[in-house]
Amino acid sequence: MKILLLAGGARAGIDLFQSLLDGHEQILQFPGVIYVNQLKEILSQNSKKKIAVAFIKKYPVFFDSRKKSRERHYMLGSKKNMFYKVDKKKFIKRFVNFSKNENLYKEDKLFQNFYLLHKAYNFKHEKKKKY
Numbered sequence: 056m057k058i059l060l061l062a063g064g065a066r067a068g069i070d071l072f073q074s075l076l077d078g079h080e081q082i083l084q085f086p087g088v089i090y091v092n093q094l095k096e097i098l099s100q101n102s103k104k105k106i107a108v109a110f111i112k113k114y115p116v117f118f119d120s121r122k123k124s125r126e127r128h129y130m131l132g133s134k135k136n137m138f139y140k141v142d143k144k145k146f147i148k149r150f151v152n153f154s155k156n157e158n159l160y161k162e163d164k165l166f167q168n169f170y171l172l173h174k175a176y177n178f179k180h181e182k183k184k185k186y
Contacts (some may be wrong), residue, residue: 062091083173086139087115098168103154106168107175108146117176118143141176150175 063069069088076082097109118121120138153171161165 062092083177085114085173085176087114087116089114094169094180095165098165103151104147107150110172111143111146117141118146148176149178170176 060070061069063072063172073084073086076084085105097106097113100106100109111118118141120140148172153174154168157171157174158167160170
């Protein structure tokens with residue numbers, strides 16, 4: 056799996072670029088800006104649950120788009136009356152479970168945690184087909 060971290064400055068069209076990538080099945084992304092200088096503090100927590108809780112606390116707009124007035128993520132859909140919510144408890148549970156089962160980046164614990172935050176956030180449960 057290839058990992059690419061894109062960074063952009065203010066007023067650089069990063070929201071437009073992000074919206075073009077949104078929904079692609081091979082791309083994991085958060086719906087907004089993450090401040091790298093604050094991320095290290097979150098990712099270096101000593102417990103996986105603390106990492107997930109700290110992430111939710113620092114970025115509440117990722118979990119309820121009604122709190123995100125700047126990019127108008129509370130005005131989605133054709134009638135501009137839709138929004139999205141991510142279940143915080145399920146996010147924490149997925150992050151902790153993924154942390155137990157995956158160890159792609161053993162040499163870089165911070166990057167491993169960042170990757171697993173993305174995976175837990177973007178997780179889509181697919182039903183298994185019966186043959």
